[in-house]
Amino acid sequence: MEYIRPQNLKEILHLMKQWKKKATLIAGGTNVIPDLRARAIRPEVLIDISQLKGLSYIKEDKKKIHIGALTTVSELASSKIIQKWAPLLSEAANQLGNPLVRNRATIAGNLADGSPAADTAVPLLALEAIIVIQGGKEKQVPIHQFFVGPNQTVLKRDEMIKEVIVPKCNPNAKTAYFKLGLRNSMAVSVVSIAVLMEMEKTFCKKARIGCGAVAPKPIRAYRIEEMLENHELTERLLRACCETIGKEISPISDIRASKEYRTEMASVLLKRVMKRVTQ
Amino acid sequence: MKVSKTYPLKLNVNGEWKKAEVTPRETLLHVMRERLSHTEVKEGCGKGDCGACAVLLDGKPVNACLTLALQADGQRVVTLKGIGTPDKPHPLQESFIKKGAIQCGFCSAGMIVTAKGLLDKNPKPSREEIGKAISGNLCRCTGYKKIIEAIEEAALKLRRTKNDRR
Ligand SMILES: Cc1cc2nc3c(=O)[nH]c(=O)nc-3n(C[C@H](O)[C@H](O)[C@H](O)COP(=O)(O)OP(=O)(O)OC[C@H]3O[C@@H](n4cnc5c(N)ncnc54)[C@H](O)[C@@H]3O)c2cc1C
Numbered sequence: 088m089e090y091i092r093p094q095n096l097k098e099i100l101h102l103m104k105q106w107k108k109k110a111t112l113i114a115g116g117t118n119v120i121p122d123l124r125a126r127a128i129r130p131e132v133l134i135d136i137s138q139l140k141g142l143s144y145i146k147e148d149k150k151k152i153h154i155g156a157l158t159t160v161s162e163l164a165s166s167k168i169i170q171k172w173a174p175l176l177s178e179a180a181n182q183l184g185n186p187l188v189r190n191r192a193t194i195a196g197n198l199a200d201g202s203p204a205a206d207t208a209v210p211l212l213a214l215e216a217i218i219v220i221q222g223g224k225e226k227q228v229p230i231h232q233f234f235v236g237p238n239q240t241v242l243k244r245d246e247m248i249k250e251v252i253v254p255k256c257n258p259n260a261k262t263a264y265f266k267l268g269l270r271n272s273m274a275v276s277v278v279s280i281a282v283l284m285e286m287e288k289t290f291c292k293k294a295r296i297g298c299g300a301v302a303p304k305p306i307r308a309y310r311i312e313e314m315l316e317n318h319e320l321t322e323r324l325l326r327a328c329c330e331t332i333g334k335e336i337s338p339i340s341d342i343r344a345s346k347e348y349r350t351e352m353a354s355v356l357l358k359r360v361m362k363r364v365t366q
Numbered sequence: 367m368k369v370s371k372t373y374p375l376k377l378n379v380n381g382e383w384k385k386a387e388v389t390p391r392e393t394l395l396h397v398m399r400e401r402l403s404h405t406e407v408k409e410g411c412g413k414g415d416c417g418a419c420a421v422l423l424d425g426k427p428v429n430a431c432l433t434l435a436l437q438a439d440g441q442r443v444v445t446l447k448g449i450g451t452p453d454k455p456h457p458l459q460e461s462f463i464k465k466g467a468i469q470c471g472f473c474s475a476g477m478i479v480t481a482k483g484l485l486d487k488n489p490k491p492s493r494e495e496i497g498k499a500i501s502g503n504l505c506r507c508t509g510y511k512k513i514i515e516a517i518e519e520a521a522l523k524l525r526r527t528k529n530d531r532r
């Protein structure tokens with residue numbers, strides 16, 4: 088296996104074009120290194136982008152936050168800009184893996200890996216983030232179109248994530264991220280839910296809901312969003328939402344949990360998140 | 367059998383530049399232990415679950431088993447021995463001993479490295495913050511209470527000596 092450390096974006100793109108399937112990008116390496124060891128991947132060349140400082144930033148303009156691909160999950164959790172304008176993302180970042188992993192794990196690595204449980208994907212779905220992909224030319228893909236299936240995204244072999252754009256959250260919006268893992272720290276979630284709600288007293292003006300580990304990819308719960316949006320929030324409506332969530336998701340059984348348990352837990356978790364955001 | 371290519375590696379370990387020829391697959395953990403004789407970096411799970419292998423990489427605590435050696439090329443690595451030695455122990459090392467925060471000792475190197483990373487960033491952490499900071503470091507013996515107390519005590523001592531110097 089060869090190892091190359093490109094110095095800038097242009098070089099990375101050139102290398103990816105040249106090596107295509109034979110190459111693997113490595114950022115924080117927290118997915119790639121275990122995969123290499125397990126021989127789940129057998130690249131001929133590793134393209135190491137971890138030291139490219141130019142791709143690690145959190146900037147804001149009037150309406151949006153721009154997050155560089157190599158920004159670490161710790162940086163997401165501690166950034167003042169994110170805490171202020173997208174607290175849902177910092178709350179979720181704080182629950183990914185453990186503090187040592189978070190110092191290496193990057194936002195783009197988490198998204199590109201395409202895990203249905205990816206802890207940054209779920210809040211970014213609720214926040215309606217946009218993924219900036221750089222290949223031959225640059226394109227912007229809304230995050231709900233980015234994931235295709237288990238560990239599959241729209242990324243082509245010669246494309247990479249350059250940036251994630253997050254629209255600034257309305258300061259009055261209420262948000263929460265709840266994650267259920269097998270152990271408290273470092274557990275990949277069994278079910279996770281991110282909620283964003285804009286309320287006027289008891290009237291819901293806007294609802295966005297992201298769900299993790301309950302379908303082949305991280306998903307939006309569109310049906311629940313519709314049930315809530317432009318409706319008066321009542322106990323009855325909330326109960327109906329918790330019942331409906333089971334129909335919206337398509338969880339699998341795996342070593343971490345059964346399908347039935349995941350469905351049940353999705354409902355319980357939705358109830359808890361809703362309670363927090365509506366309090 | 368395919369022979370993997372090797373690449374030159376330069377690491378600043380505890381203030382000293384070290385060189386080695388390594389393959390891309392080799393982790394920082396492997397290179398530290400097997401090639402540079404830094405066996406104070408411990409190998410537990412080898413997959414990011416236990417924190418025994420924690421080192422400071424450019425000042426931040428990370429799992430050496432989840433970092434390729436070549437990814438650390440040109441950077442500063444600090445291990446337990448870089449924090450303090452038996453002749454010149456760091457307050458963290460002293461308080462770990464004094465408070466009985468070390469039983470079998472397997473987790474201690476990683477714990478102290480992680481705690482150093484925390485105190486460098488946050489000299490006055492609450493108990494809760496300490497608990498969170500070491501949540502990627504497993505200890506099967508102590509039940510964490512004494513470890514948290516030891517870190518708290520070291521933080522206090524460090525703040526005092528800093529104030530004395532002013
Ligand atoms: C102990 C442990 C606990 C974990 N816990 C969690 C958890 O709770 N929640 C969770 O979501 N994840 C968890 N993970 C998984 C992992 O840490 C995260 O997914 C992390 O964010 C991956 O980022 P990375 O930079 O390390 O990715 P890498 O391993 O470097 O890369 C991951 C994938 O993304 C590709 N890639 C990287 N950067 C780019 C880019 N810019 N453009 C295109 N492709 C790219 C790589 O080629 C690779 O396929 C855990 C991992 C470990 C080891």
Ligand code: FES
Binds near residue numbers: 429
């Ligand atoms: S050996 Fe690295 S985390 Fe366990």
Ligand code: FES
Binds near residue numbers: 467470471474506508
């Ligand atoms: S003292 Fe034995 S594992 Fe911590």
